[in-house]
Amino acid sequence: MVKLRHLRKTFLPGTTSGRMALCDVSLDLAAGDFVTIIGSNGAGKSTLLNAVAGVFPVDEGTIIIDGQDVTALPEHGRAPVIGRVFQDPMQGTAGSMSIEENLAMAARRGERRRLARGVAQKDRKAFRDYLALLGLGLENRLADPVRLLSGGQRQALALLMATIKKPKLLLLDEHAAALDPRTAQDILALTDRLVKRHGLTVMMVTHNLRHALAFGNRTVMMHEGEIVLDVGGPERSGMTVADLLERFHATRGERLADDRILLEV
Ligand SMILES: Nc1ncnc2c1ncn2[C@@H]1O[C@H](COP(=O)(O)OP(=O)(O)O)[C@@H](O)[C@H]1O
Ligand SMILES: [Mg+2]
Incomplete structure (x- = not known):
């Protein structure tokens, strides 16, 4: 369903602050895959999602969604599938x-008259x-x-809006991180329900390792612009947060300077 091949992206190339935010990232998602993406601050998680969404062009690599090569398309050109x-x-x-x-706007996304504001009966x-x-009344x-809604209600609505057209790919970037723990749990449970209802393919960034293992069918860890770990299937089913960290360290052959960044549970 989604094929990411050899993606590279450097911000501010040629300057002293220029660094490679994505170095040769490749990832294949089957239809219905729900991948959780973890990694410390600055690992390149948001850059990966932004690259897939077309917020900026990648320097190298190809992005294929549902058989369509979208690499050269601008963000609005990809909006119908994302x-x-x-x-x-x-x-x-x-x-x-x-x-x-808001819902009418979301339902008209990708159609020509999408700016019309009226709502049909x-x-x-x-x-x-x-x-x-949603069960929120x-x-x-x-x-x-x-604007009268709470943050959690608003995020629930945002989720409905993002899924109303059954996108080929749903991108979630720490979408529960700004909410209190209880509301965050509700939003994740709602995410899970909507994903299952529509059979969506999902990339979800979270800084919460427990959530990363509890949701979805696969977990990818990024570090310094690379995918350093990709677990799924039975190996992942029995995994604990400690196992995940252990696997990460084994892959790197080094310990992270600060595990706490990854250990927010
Ligand atoms: N628009 C941008 N301009 C310049 N640098 C950026 C931009 N977006 C991200 N970066 C840099 O790219 C690296 C990866 O950032 P990001 O993908 O946001 O990390 P994460 O989401 O994993 O915390 C960081 O070094 C960040 O400073
Ligand atoms: Mg980010």
């Missing part, structure tokens, strides 16, 4: 617009049913401006 949720709940939703207008019914899946607040 859904994204960011860390900041403000980023995925428009605060001044109502809940139903038949859509309203579908939105109400869809919102009811938002189906009774269709006309409320989104």
